[in-house]
Amino acid sequence: MLEIIGLKKSYGDNEILKGIDFKVDKGEVIAVIGPSGSGKTTLLRCISFLSNSDEGIMRLDDYECDMKSATKSEVSHLRENMGFVFQSFNLFRNMTVIKNVMEGLITARKMDKKEAKEIALEMLEKVGMLEKKDSYPDELSGGQSQRVAIARAVALNPRVILFDEPTSALDPELTGEVLDVMKKLADEGTTMVVVTHEMGFARDVASRVVFMADGYIVEEGPAKEVIDNPREERTRQFLSR
C-alpha cells in the first residue's frame, strides 16, 4: 500500500537516514525499534512530510511522488491518507476534547457538524474518553491526552496511522491505557507504524518489527522472530540491554 524507496535525510553534516526502503501493507502493524538517534522518529517525520527529505520516492498504491520535491498539493493528498500520533500529544489547547476530534472532519473535510459530532463521540467512546468530552487538554493526564490524540487521528479514517513514541512522555503507570487502545486498533485491522521502546508491545501486537540503527534498517521480519531470535549482531546487542 505505502512504500518508501531510498529515503535519505541529513541535518547539516549529520546523515540521519542513509537510504531507507520501507513498505507497509494494509492491516499490518509495524513496530520500528532501535537505539536513540538511529533515525526512527526522523523516518516518521519524513514519511509525513513534517521534515523535508533529501532523497526518496513515496508510493501510495499507484500514486508516486518524489519526496524531496513534493508539491503542496501532493503533500496534502498523501497526508489525507495518514494519521499521526505525537510523542507530546499536541492536542489543540484552545479546544475541548470533542472539538479536537471534530476539527479535522469539519474544517479540513467539510463534513457537517452533526455528522462530525457523531463520529467524534464514537471515537471517544472507543478510546474510553467519552466522559471527558467537554474537558480541555490542560485538564487531562498524559495517558488521557494521548488517547484523545489517537481518537483525533482515527476519526479521519486514514489508511495508515504513524505513532511517534506514543508512550515515551508518559508515567509508567499510564502507558498501559494507551497501549491497550493501540492494541484494540490493531485487532480491528488498523494499519499502523509505531516507533516505540515498548518491547512487549512490539513483540505481542506488531505483525512485523523493523530494527533501525545508525540510519539504516538493519533487520526486519515477523515480530516474534526478530525479537526472540535476532539474526544480526547489532540487533542482538540492542535487545540484550
Added chain:
Amino acid sequence: MSDRVFEIVTSSFMKLLIPGITVTIPLTILSFLLSLVLGLLLAVSQTANIKGLKQFSVFYIWIFRGTPLIVQLFIIFHGLPTIGIYIEAFWAAIIAFGLNLAAYNAEAIRAAILAIPEGQLEAAYMIGLSYPIAMIRIVLPQAFQIAFPSLFNNLISLLKDTSLASSITVVEMFAVVQQITGRTYEYFALYLEVAFIYLIFSTLLTFLQSYLEKKFVWKSDATKEEKRGRRRAMLG
C-alpha cells in the same frame, strides 16, 4: 481648600468627564482597534516569513518605535497638508496613535506566536489544515491569550497618551482642562482633577482586564466552578 477652588473643581468635574467619555474614550477605542488589526498583520507577516512583507514589517516597527509619538502626530496633522493631504484633527490623532501602537502590538503578538509550540501547527497539518487555516483556528487564538496582558498594557498606555491629541487641536479631556486653567489659573487643583479622572478610566480598564483574563482560560465550566468553590472555602 478655599471656597473658590472648591467651586471651580466641582463645577469642572462634569465639564471634564463629558469630553473624557465622548472624545478621549472613542479616540482610545478606535486607535486601539486600528493598532490591533495592523499589529496582527505586521506580526503574522513576520512569522509567516512572507518575502518582502517581512522586511516591510521590520522596517515599519523600526520607524514607529524609533521616533516620538508626538512627532508622528505632528507629521500627520501639520506635515501632510503641505503635500496636499488634509486630515481632520480627530482622525489624524487616530491614525497616528493607531500606526504607532501597531508597532508595539505587533511585537507582543509576534512574541506570543513564537511561544506556541511547533507541535500545534504540525498536529494541525496532519489533520489536513493548511498553514493559514491552522494559524486562524489553532495558533492565533492561543497566541492571543498569551499576548493579552501586553496588549492590555498597551491599551492603558494609549488611554493616557491620547492627551497628546490636545496638541493638534483635538478637544479631548486634557484640552478642556487647559481651557479651564487658562480662565481660572487654578493649575494645581485642576491638573490633579484631570489626573484623577484618567486614573478612574485606567482603573476601570484594569478591572476589565482581570475579568477578561479569567474568561480566556481554557478550562471547562466544571473545573472553573470547582476552583471558585475551593477559593470560597479557603476564604471561609
